[in-house]
Amino acid sequence: MTAKYFIGIDIGGTKMAAGLVTRNGKILLRRKVRTPSKCTKKVFLSAVINLVRELIAEGDLTLKDIAGIGIGIPGVIDPVHGKVLLITNLPLSGINLAAELRKTFKLHITVGNDANIAALGEHRSGLGKNAENIVNISVGTGVGGGLIINGRLVTGSFFAGGELGHMIVQMDGPKCTCGKKGCLEAFAGRWAIEKAIRAGIAKGEKTVITKYAQGKLKSIKSKALRKALDKHDPLVTRVIKEAAKALGEACVSIMHIIDPEYIILGGGVIEACGDYMLPLIRKAAESDTFLSTVSGCIIAKSSLGDDSIILGAAASASQGR
Ligand SMILES: [Zn+2]
Secondary structure: OOOOEEEEEEEOOOEEEEEEEEOOOOEEEEEEEEOOOOOOHHHHHHHHHHHHHHHHHHOOOOHHHEEEEEEEEOOEEEOOOOEEEEOOOOOOOOOEHHHHHHOOOOOEEEEEEHHHHHHHHHHHHOOOOOOOOEEEEEEOOOEEEEEEEOOEEEOOOOOOOOOHHHOEOOOOOOEOOOOOEOEOHHHHOHHHHHHHHHHHHHOOOOOOHHHHOOOOOOOOOHHHHHHHHHOOOHHHHHHHHHHHHHHHHHHHHHHHHOOOOEEEEEOHHHHHHHHHHHHHHHHHHHOOHHHHHHOOOEEEEOOOOOHHHHHHHHHHHHOOO
16 A cells, blocks of 8 residues: 655754645644754754654554655755755754664655745645746745746755845845845845844834844844834834845846746745735836736745645655655
């Protein structure tokens, strides 16, 4: 009998979520735990193993019912071998994550960059279903990207492709984590939004965000940003408008290079502030008269939300199975 289910895992810097997914791409069960912080490789691996075991037990299943496990994780990943080439915040650089987990689960295991995997999820189950060319932009702490071209996920010749967050949208603009200046992420990543807000406060700009973030201005939750937007807070509104404009300009470049059917935006910042940002992003993109005449590209908020990585990871594990 063919195993019926796949497990999709979304590993983030603060949380890990796993879903039991059917062959038709339906999530039957989910589990979410905190990602162990500042831990060893061994502690991290056992946390992932426990998460999978708990999910299987909750579904009253055994390993025989599972056809494969897919993982989406931030970092530069070699998806062919399931190896983590480069990752910050987790003790996994240089580790073959698929091979490590196969020692416990004798199953087909795939690993991919989280924003790449989210693009796969959008292509299989989201707005980009049946589309040939789609681009995913995940706007969270950082900004990730994923490209589906001619129906296939494109990761590049050296697995570092699709990093849309490091597309330069302003020469000599604000400094990015990558060392360059003016990257999309340096405007739209949550770290950049937080930094711009702190700079505004230091200059004496009035804002309600200090109250909503409970004084924790080093890491401002996306929901606090949303609340401040709803109150028409001038500082947060200005910074979010800048982020939306940068995303709009990035969309223009993406449309010129790839001309996709959809550009799908997701991630914590978009989940919380997308309703406000999307019209501004579209406005910036539509200012290109050439594209507005030729392209029918739809810029939209993800309909899958957080589930895009779980579904994409399951889809990646199901390929050829
Ligand atoms: Zn950068």
